[in-house]
Amino acid sequence: MNLLTKFTDHIKLKNGFTNQHQFLLAVSGGIDSVVLCDLFHKAKLQFSIAHCNFQLRGAESERDELFVKELAKKYEVDIFVQHFDTKAYAENNKLSTQVAARDLRYDWFRQLIAEGKASYIVTAHHADDNIETVVMNFFRGTGLKGLIGMDEHFQQVWRPLLGIRRKEILDYAAQHELQHVEDSSNASSNYTRNYFRNEMLPAIAQVFPQVVENLLKNIARLTEVELVYKQAIANYKKQLVEIKGKEAHIPILKLLKAEPVRTILWEILSEYNFTAAQVDEILKLMQADNGSYVESPSHRIIKNRNWLIIAAKKAEEISNFIVVEAQQKKVDFPGGSLQFEYDIPASHVTISADASVAFIDAHELHFPLLLRKWKKGDYFYPLGMQKKKKLSKFFIDNKLSLIQKENTWVLESNKRIVWVIGQRLDNRFKLQPSTGSVVRVKLISK
CATH class of the missing domain: 3.30.465 (Uridine Diphospho-n-acetylenolpyruvylglucosamine Reductase; domain 3)
Structure with missing residues (x-):
């Protein structure tokens, strides 16, 4: 069965989409998204194109944008282009470049949906992408859901090629002589996904040649296992x-x-x-x-x-509690926002007198953390002291006004106060000669 027939049959059997729907295709100009455009065109589905210029690769980024604009002319469809200062966004939010680009991309896509530009965002993720995701999730330690990988449908995002192997996409592009642009960063293994794609999976294939096919079978099995699991949990909930x-x-x-x-x-x-x-x-x-x-x-x-x-x-109680998950980079709360930086070697840290910054021994932290308003009876061990002190007494000693007291928040780990935000670190969490890894938390006041 050729790819176009497989694609159109899949739409009819599993999705019920017709040419009355309007789709917004995320197109980078790479071979996957180019084939996606051609399949939509030949299937006579109404679509427009969205292209993100992350401005990360200089002239190459501009080349990609021009190519996608020409692609839109070829298929006679509307195109939306957005430029992002990805590096600045990543630095300001303490994110990796990959995560920053993903956040920017999907935030813009949702905006386009909200503006009525389309009903669904469509991406060109395929089966090999899903395999990489599953392997990464396995090593991250995610549960059953992570071992299934991406959903074909998630909110207003649709991934119609998720059951298609990349070889089928390459063969289709060659058969129909489709032009595309190549992202030079794909050859670099500095990015996590590229490392798994370029290094890890090929290395595993040398020992287990059928690794990709076996992983696809496992994804299919675990998808069915999840259905059984959900049914069992629903029954337990009904009983309990x-x-x-x-x-x-x-x-x-x-x-x-x-x-x-x-x-x-x-x-x-x-x-x-x-x-x-x-x-x-x-x-x-x-x-x-x-x-x-x-x-x-x-x-x-x-x-x-x-x-x-x-x-x-x-x-009023709910508004006074915020959960901080492991590796979360930024948390907004009524007093401003906290920015977290993880895995800093202790040897690279220079402690200052800035009360808006806390350097914390990572070994002492147990996630998730709790960011909350202080309450009566709270106590901590002020930095430099071996004895505990009630926060109410700490406030008196430091001559805090009533308004300052009311607006005080604390960061808590496993029922121990880590930091009275913007005021004093708890002595139990200070850096020690034995400290290896440090978490830096900075308060950005409103």
Whole structure:
């Protein structure tokens, strides 16, 4: 079966798209997106083109833009072009170039959708891209979802070539004599994806020649496994969760008989913004005294006799809690924003007296962190002191005004205050002679 027939059959069988829909194709000018354009044209689907000029490769970026504009003329379709100062955005937000480009690209795509330019964004991701994603996710330590890879449909993004091998795309381009431009950075293994594409997967193929085909089969199997998993979790939730008004009630004895209890409990709790790191804490809660509870940014789970009760917190409480995940680069909160920089060698750090910057021993941090307003009873060990001090006493000693007190936030790790934001680091988190890796946190005030 030729690629065009496979493409059109897939649309009819699985997607139900017709020539009444308007699609916005993300086109770089590379061979994948060029073939995508030709398939849409020959399938008589209405489309326009969106091209991002990230201004990262000088004259080559300008060449790509001109090529895509000519492509739009060839197919007689509308084209939207956006220029980004990607380097500045990456530096300002402490992001890698790849992540910055992705964020900029999809933010613009969503804007075009919101402006009514199209109903769907279409990308040229194919099966080999998905394989690379799955392998990267495996080494990152993601769960079942990460081992399935990309979704063909995600919100308003559609990836119709996800079941197509790159060899089929190359053969189609050669057969139809389609011109394209080559991104010179694809040959470099400095980028994570390129390293897996150019170095790791070819090395594995030397030992397991069928690695790509086997991974595609695994993706198909695990996609079906996820369906079974979701069905099983839905059944457990139906058996274990009783909704009473605005609360969710879980019978402890019944929950403890469920297997595997940790996974089932996590699937229930994730809907209420609890983190995977809190599951063990909530398992201990079942043996705790009545009235004991564990909090997420939006909910409390309370032990009440033989029940766990999940209840929403008050609106004013919710606004005072923000979860900070591992490797998160920026967090906005009412007092401004925090910018995080990770994996800094301690030997490269020069500590200053700037109260808006905290250098923290990475070994002492346990993610996710909690960014919250201080509350009565809070205490910490002020930098340079071996004894704990209540924050209320710390504020008095430092002559803070009532407004300053009310606007004080703290960064918390595993129920220990790490930093009274913009004021004092906790002594337990300071850099030591043994410190290897450092996390730098900077407060950007409003």
